Amino acid sequence: MSVGEEVRTEQTGQQQSLGTAAARNLATTTKSVPQMQEISSRWLLRMLPWVNVQGGTYRVNRRLTYAVGDGRMTFVKTGDRVEIIPAELGELPALRSYEDEEVLTELAARCRQREIAAGQVIASFGSPADEVYLLAHGRVERVGTGPYGEDESLGVLADGAYFGDQALLGDDATWEYTARTLTACTVLVLPREAVEQVAERSDTLREHLRRRLSVPGQRTNKYGEKEIDLAAGHSGEPDIPHTFVDYEARPREYELSVAQTVLRIHTRVADLYNQPMNQTEQQIRLTVEALRERQEHELVNNRDFGLLHNCEYDQRIQPHAGVPSPDDMDELLSRRRGTRLLLAHPRAIAAFGRELNQRGLVPETIDMGGNRLPTWRGVPLFPCNKIPVTEARTTSIIALRTGEEDQGVIGLRAAGIPDEIEPSLSVRFMGINEQAIIKYLVTAYYSAAVLVPDALGVLENVEIGRWR
Numbered sequence: 041m042s043v044g045e046e047v048r049t050e051q052t053g054q055q056q057s058l059g060t061a062a063a064r065n066l067a068t069t070t071k072s073v074p075q076m077q078e079i080s081s082r083w084l085l086r087m088l089p090w091v092n093v094q095g096g097t098y099r100v101n102r103r104l105t106y107a108v109g110d111g112r113m114t115f116v117k118t119g120d121r122v123e124i125i126p127a128e129l130g131e132l133p134a135l136r137s138y139e140d141e142e143v144l145t146e147l148a149a150r151c152r153q154r155e156i157a158a159g160q161v162i163a164s165f166g167s168p169a170d171e172v173y174l175l176a177h178g179r180v181e182r183v184g185t186g187p188y189g190e191d192e193s194l195g196v197l198a199d200g201a202y203f204g205d206q207a208l209l210g211d212d213a214t215w216e217y218t219a220r221t222l223t224a225c226t227v228l229v230l231p232r233e234a235v236e237q238v239a240e241r242s243d244t245l246r247e248h249l250r251r252r253l254s255v256p257g258q259r260t261n262k263y264g265e266k267e268i269d270l271a272a273g274h275s276g277e278p279d280i281p282h283t284f285v286d287y288e289a290r291p292r293e294y295e296l297s298v299a300q301t302v303l304r305i306h307t308r309v310a311d312l313y314n315q316p317m318n319q320t321e322q323q324i325r326l327t328v329e330a331l332r333e334r335q336e337h338e339l340v341n342n343r344d345f346g347l348l349h350n351c352e353y354d355q356r357i358q359p360h361a362g363v364p365s366p367d368d369m370d371e372l373l374s375r376r377r378g379t380r381l382l383l384a385h386p387r388a389i390a391a392f393g394r395e396l397n398q399r400g401l402v403p404e405t406i407d408m409g410g411n412r413l414p415t416w417r418g419v420p421l422f423p424c425n426k427i428p429v430t431e432a433r434t435t436s437i438i439a440l441r442t443g444e445e446d447q448g449v450i451g452l453r454a455a456g457i458p459d460e461i462e463p464s465l466s467v468r469f470m471g472i473n474e475q476a477i478i479k480y481l482v483t484a485y486y487s488a489a490v491l492v493p494d495a496l497g498v499l500e501n502v503e504i505g506r507w508r
Contacts, residue, residue, distance in 0.1 A: 178225030
């Protein structure tokens, strides 16, 4: 072929060599293992100390305490109308342990709904307390008087709280603080007069209230536990008090929860398509990852043992300005000794970072398994995407003290179960059906226990969508 012919061939676009598409048929392809977007860092599972549970149940024995209920009201909203669930009125100290549903329903019907704008004073210090306020939605700040006459914040109340309950325990009750709305609020108001009117027709309610007024309170410490009588600082030979430590008669028991699925693999796939990766192993690996993700979600959100639902009411605090500030984090840490870790949604961590930037603060960081994590007051702040973010773009930040020795939060599992591939996680062969499909039962057992109430705290209703 002449030089001119070669030029004409190039100009006409005819193929002169083997193409890459055809060449790939003779080449070996380098492949990755199957990837999975759902996999997260799962710091909660990694940082919780795990306790092996014999018999599938863990019992938490505590000193006898006289605290009853969770202190949180539950409401039902229908359109613009808000109603209290009658049984929830039993959270009020004056109605605690009262169980007449018919009477409670009548009391709930006498609650009046009231919409209050932001910045309004609901009740003033020193004024007569003749109404109970049930906060259905919004934030209310309690303002007291400091030692030199200045205003001081006594805390912020939010959805589900109540205040003014002293109105039901005496005619001469007065407000010991000023209640002021921080946001627009929806409250239900239960007047003392309405309770007295119902009590006139109900012998059981009248007798219950009489007992509440006449029976002196049990001597307790500041945690609600039965007090241990002690003598200190004495001299000579005085009588030494006698005492004993009483226990809860019905301690709480945590049963291991379970997450399961049946994995199915066709025998043809398992037999023939195993190079360079074993199909069965990869199917099991991805299924286990999904189970672990679900396990962490349950440890945070399960209504029976999840952290968000097992935090005591007095260990829940509200941010003063809505956004998570360093002051709020300090308040959260001050509620317990030896906080080991903080858990927050990544967007909450970003919101907290904005507040630090605004104040010119740079948090210290620590190395955890090759990851640089921010800390606050020396406590590492771990991301956890299982903490929910509401439609209103609010979330929570969780503080934990962990370990049995420190009376903290612990994880529960059953190590050593049959066909175990990881602690408390098993893969059991279930046979091959008539369609030549192999079945494996994949099971994970787990739970979590809060040994004492102050081991767990939550900063609630943290706003993550507001920039200041």
